[in-house]
Amino acid sequence: MSPDKILFSETGGFVLEVLPKNIDVIKSIFSNYSLDIFDIGSTGGESIEINGITDIYVNETKKAWTNGLREKL
Incomplete structure (x- = not known):
């Protein structure tokens, strides 16, 4: 999916702030539930x-x- 569609699509979603050391755990959890996850930036x-x-x-x-x-x- 293109970056502009990820940022501005009408589909509901969530933005999570995750420490870099925890990203693999988060990706695993999302994968277990067949959910998409996108890295859109940093804070x-x-x-x-x-x-x-x-x-x-x-x-x-x-x-x-x-x-x-x-x-x-």
């Missing part, structure tokens, strides 16, 4: 980078999420 720092698809600054997205509707009205 930390001042920005959100999703496998080279996007690099978003956390402060900017927080402001947009918190004040977006208020600013449009």
